[in-house]
Amino acid sequence: MEEILTTYFELTCEGDELDVQGYLTGLVMLPAPQRDLLAQVINELLDSTGSLVDGAHYSNQEATSSSGYSDYLRELALSPDGYDFAAPPAGDHSTTSAGTSPEVATSTGAGCEGVDSAGVDEIEFRRLHALHESGLLETGAEERFDRITRQARDLFGVSSASIALITEDAQVIKSVVGPLGQDLPRNLSLCATTIKHNRTLVIPDAAVDPEWRHHPLVAGGPEVRFYAGHPLCTAGGWRIGTLCLMDDRPRTFTQEDVQTLRRLAAQVQVEIWV
Incomplete structure (x- = not known):
């Protein structure tokens, strides 16, 4: 996380550090230019270490194609606004709904449907x-x-x-x-x-x-x-x-x-x- 933030803020003065941290943990939405720059930073860092983990996605197909990393990103099911907010955080196995949960619920008591x-x-x-x-x-x-x-x-x-x-x-x-x-x-x-x-x-x-x-x-x-x-x-x-x-x-x-x-x-x- 620290290396991502350091590299990102070396490249731009846009965004608040807490907002960026919140975005990286799935809590906050950032404007598309900031998301794309963060994705590029993450993918370059992964590339430099030779890591085989999934790379970070960009805000749209045009940004993905011009990034140089399009062949390394797994296919992603996008929400109506063109961004995947339905996916749970990394390592989170406490939900089983795939791409259906809204960002805000107004009184829901649902549990782990579909799990024995x-x-x-x-x-x-x-x-x-x-x-x-x-x-x-x-x-x-x-x-x-x-x-x-x-x-x-x-x-x-x-x-x-x-x-x-x-x-x-x-x-x-x-x-x-x-x-x-x-x-x-x-x-x-x-x-x-x-x-x-x-x-x-x-x-x-x-x-x-x-x-x-x-x-x-x-x-x-x-x-x-x-x-x-x-x-x-x-x-x-x-x-x-x-x-x-x-x-x-x-x-x-x-x-x-x-x-x-x-x-x-x-x-x-x-x-x-x-």
Whole structure:
């Protein structure tokens, strides 16, 4: 990652480093010229090392043809905007949908459709292994994460923002600012639903959402009305938790808001990888 970023910023002053890191981890979309330059940097670095791994794709066929690396790129199924955002991060085996998941979901509880129970058990075992290997469960609250949750709450003006880790049977709060956000059994956790897909889950008004209005956190307890969460991944791509926003009042959440939340999630991931 460091060599890619160093080479990229030697060639251009465009883009923010966190945005570029977020793009490389599948969290943020960049303009086509920046994507193509990053792809060229990655492919040249791979070429210089003689690596046989798949190269980085360009934004369109014209850029691919002029890159000099078109013969080394596997065929890619593109989304309607001409870019593949459906593919999970590298190493992520926690989803089985191929090219159908949108970037944003508005209340979905789908699991691992099409995978037998043995496959699901193996996937969850590896996810939990990645979570425990991260060391995050043993270190308690950390200012580096609290700083981001404070920023998230202030940016969106919600009552609470938190970072939650999803264990085998529980939601463990790594960082929280505000009254909403606590350790919970996994079956009560909204964030446990969020990690099932590599996309942002937004619930504008849980009280009127058929899927969520009877949930214990909505119908009783803290009476959550608004929720927005984005998965957090290990460097290997395993979804181990979320950065989420919650409020006791309904809220609208624009596409720009989604992108801002994804950028903040990218900051959390950088901290996790460090």
